[in-house]
Amino acid sequence: EAGVAQSPRYKIIEKRQSVAFWCNPISGHATLYWYQQILGQGPKLLIQFQNNGVVDDSQLPKDRFSAERLKGVDSTLKIQPAKLEDSAVYLCASSYLQGNTIYFGEGSWLTVV
Amino acid sequence: AQTVTQSQPEMSVQEAETVTLSCTYDTSESDYYLFWYKQPPSRQMILVIRQEAYKQQNATENRFSVNFQKAAKSFSLKISDSQLGDAAMYFCAYRSAGDDKIIFGKGTRLHILP
Numbered sequence: 001e002a003g004v005a006q007s008p009r010y011k012i013i014e015k016r017q018s019v020a021f022w023c024n025p026i027s028g029h030a031t032l033y034w035y036q037q038i039l040g041q042g043p044k045l046l047i048q049f050q051n052n053g054v055v056d057d058s059q060l061p062k063d064r065f066s067a068e069r070l071k072g073v074d075s076t077l078k079i080q081p082a083k084l085e086d087s088a089v090y091l092c093a094s095s096y097l098q099g100n101t102i103y104f105g106e107g108s109w110l111t112v113v
Numbered sequence: 114a115q116t117v118t119q120s121q122p123e124m125s126v127q128e129a130e131t132v133t134l135s136c137t138y139d140t141s142e143s144d145y146y147l148f149w150y151k152q153p154p155s156r157q158m159i160l161v162i163r164q165e166a167y168k169q170q171n172a173t174e175n176r177f178s179v180n181f182q183k184a185a186k187s188f189s190l191k192i193s194d195s196q197l198g199d200a201a202m203y204f205c206a207y208r209s210a211g212d213d214k215i216i217f218g219k220g221t222r223l224h225i226l227p
Contacts, residue, residue, distance in 0.1 A: 031213060037156070042117075042204055042217035056214060089156045095213075101148075102208070102215055104158035 002026065004105035006092050012111045018080035021108045024073070025094030031055075033102065034067055034077050035091040043091055049075065082112045115140045117207050119218035126195045127226050133180075134190045134221050136205030144210040147181065147188045152202040152220070161203070164188065166210075192223075200225045 005024040013019050025032050030051050035043035046065065047057040052072040060067065064083070069075040079086055089107040116139045126132035138147070149161040164172045164181050171179050176193045192199055202222050208215040 033215070042219045043158070045214060045216075048214065050213075056212070091156075091158065093158070101160055101163060103160070104150075106155065106157045109156070 004092055004094055004103055006090075006105035006108050008108060009106065010109045010111075012113060013082055015084055015112050016081040018078065019082060019110060020079075021077045021090050021092075021110075023075045023077070023092030023105060025075075025092070026096075026103055029094035029096050029103075030072075031095040031097075031102075032069055032075050033091075033093040033095075034075070035093065036088050037091055037107070038088045046077070046090075079110075082110075084112050086110060087112045115142070115207050115209065115216050117205055117216050117218040119205050119221050121221045122219070123222045123224065125224040125226055126192075128195055128197060130195055131191060131193045132195055132223065134192075134203050134205075134223065136188045136190070136218060138186050138188065138205070138207050140186070140207065140209075142209060142211065146208040146210065147179075148206040148208065148215075149177070149179070149188075149190045150204045150206060150217075151199075152204060154201075158204070162190065195225050197225050197227065199223060 032049040034046045037043040046060045047067045048055040049069045067077045091107045093102045093104045095102045118137045145166045147164045150158045162174045180189045202220045204220045205218040
């Protein structure tokens with residue numbers, strides 16, 4: 001079974017530029033999560049999708065971050081314009097049913113300079 | 114709101130010895146799930162072990178076991194016969210059965226001494 005796929009793995013951009021990360025969850029997983037993990041901290045949930053609907057985006061900085069999951073499968077997370085404090089690993093995760101184990105991708109490392 | 118606390122930022126253990134990582138959580142819910150994830154330097158989160166709150170029996174996965182104390186809201190991870198490959202960050206996580214959110218602690222960095 002293929003795991004959660006993320007790309008790009010690494011990205012370096014200058015502040016005020018934009019960046020987009022892509023995630024393809026495990027086949028059949030209805031729930032998709034984006035987490036932000038700053039160095040030395042635990043992951044923080046940015047947004048949670050159930051199929052193509054948003055369940056929770058309360059911690060998403062909506063002035064600069066956006067995410068979509070148009071067909072209920074893969075998802076894109078965008079940052080525009082980026083700030084230095086956005087430097088982090090962006091983890092995508094998916095889950096089959098409520099209560100089931102959440103599986104994580106390898107993450108997308110973002111450095112903003 | 115639920116919280117997860119890992120009070121040990123770093124721990125060290127001699128290879129082949131046993132180590133216990135602590136985790137406490139706070140919730141008013143009765144139905145939930147608890148997890149331990151391992152995160153090596155590659156930063157991928159790898160599931161180590163999972164516990165359903167309604168189960169009294171402690172979960173075990175090979176060298177990994179938990180001590181789940183529901184009343185005390187404690188969920189510690191015991192690693193037996195520690196190996197060099199066990200060196201990583203370990204995160205305790207809480208998942209609500211209601212809203213499906215998962216909340217992580219701040220992590221414990223585990224060093225294995227040869």
